[in-house]
Amino acid sequence: MLGTIIASIIVLATLYLIATEKVDKVIVVSTGALLMIISGTILGFYSQKQALAAIDFNTLGLLFGMMVIASILKKTGFFTYIAISIAKFSKGMPWLLMALMGISTAFFSMLVDNVTTIVIVVPITILICDILGIMPLPILMAEILLSIIGGVATLVGDPPNMLIGSAAGFSFNDFLKNLFPVTIVTIFYSLFILKFIHRKHLSEKPRNFQAVLNIDARRAIKDRLGMTKCLIALLVTFTLFFLHDRMRLYPSFIALIGAGLAFLLLRPDPEEIFRDVEWPVLAFFTCFFVIVGGLQATGVLSYIATKTVFLAEIDIRLYKVALLWVTAVFSSMLGAVPFTMVMLPVMKTLLALGVSGDSLWWILALGVGFGANGLPVGHAASILGISISKKSRSPITMKVWLSSATVVTIVSLVVVSFLIAAGLF
């Protein structure tokens, strides 16, 4: 009992400190993990061996491999090339620019991590808008929102999906089959919602389109051969992802094969590439796995899950809708990743108890993914995108976020709720 209380306090304090951002996340979770193991060992509810077993090396390997691939791809100038080509194609028309940049950001986010996409796409978008003489705000909103929404579509698009995929044993194709269609539809109507909300900015005429036409997009590519090789590595990686369930390969193994192939083909300076790997993120995941493992060992998560089952017995669809909204609210406040990690043991218990089937996992993925857009602190990508926007003429304020991103979030959750009611999930 004492163990349960202490473990719960450690988890709640950790979540609180992560959400308030007063202390660096990695320091918070490493302290939390240490306290969990110490108290677990003293009180006997959690051993070092259990802590080590709680770390999901499949997720860590997948994260690491994809980070390396993204880091190599980032350096080739491929993203900048696409962004400038789109700007030229859109003839500087704000709405077309927003739609095309939004869609391509969503697409990139399906292949690589959202944060990587945002860190490249947002600054170049601000520059393009400044050259054109239009307001970057609606386009930045579209990019940030759609990178997070797009990430929901695939196994590797966003860390919560990697966690869910690994915990549930879903393949890359499972994600495509179940989440890709709903994500595509969400991307399209989100663009129209944003178009309506920002119609004033989007009706601006670009003052200087000729300057964008004058840019030679090909010069953005630093090394044509290198880029081709990198895209080949990416193609091989995703081909393996399409086949991995049939070949019985772990997703992490495929990501590492891809990273290794990119290394072999391009021979970059490993030190430079590894500097780009987000070690704090990997440390965060490792420590938080240990923390959640401790809470799980006390049995309190399964207990909570068991207590909610009676609701599912009353009406399973209502239960699923409630699950969607609860995960969305918590994910927007606590951040998508930590909340997903706490939910994994809960979901496993629910499935063991025979509450519905795999659809619960998809609802969790949609809830944390779409829900993360509810508040500006829900996702690392939005936090980063907003901080870059503050360096431009059109900073994304809380008010702007609530009046566009939150609206899109609520609409998307309502749509998913209807899909659940219609029995599609």
Added chain:
Amino acid sequence: MKARDVMSKDVVSVSTSTPMREIYNVFKKTRYGGIPVVDKDKKILGMITKTEILAVFLPDYFDMLGENIVFIDDFGTLDEDFESMPSFELFVAEDIMRKSAVTVEENASLLKVVAVMQKYKVRRILVARDGVLQGIVTRSDICKTFFENGELK
């Protein structure tokens, strides 16, 4: 030989509220490359060089673009805004200064002055006593000491 032996003592300094145009005039008149920003007791608060002046003209997000700008020759509307520069007169020393001025104590050795200069890649170093500005040492001051005084004492 110590920092105080090679420094120039009559340093031109500005206060936090000095407007940017006035700072430019100081650069022009004195041909100095860097001016310390001090409070009324001559306590060092920061430093302004031409690098800080130039930084005002660039949008803040440019540091996020990395190499993504070197292939663009025509910045369109951004160029027009840059050339009309409506707002730069509003800046005062406090807004643009580098808050971590590179400083040594007045009894620091000459070797240390050179080492610190190379380490922080600066061309001039402020000499202070308990944070109060005493003088400035430039690269030329050091070279002059070496080449014109013959050997070091």
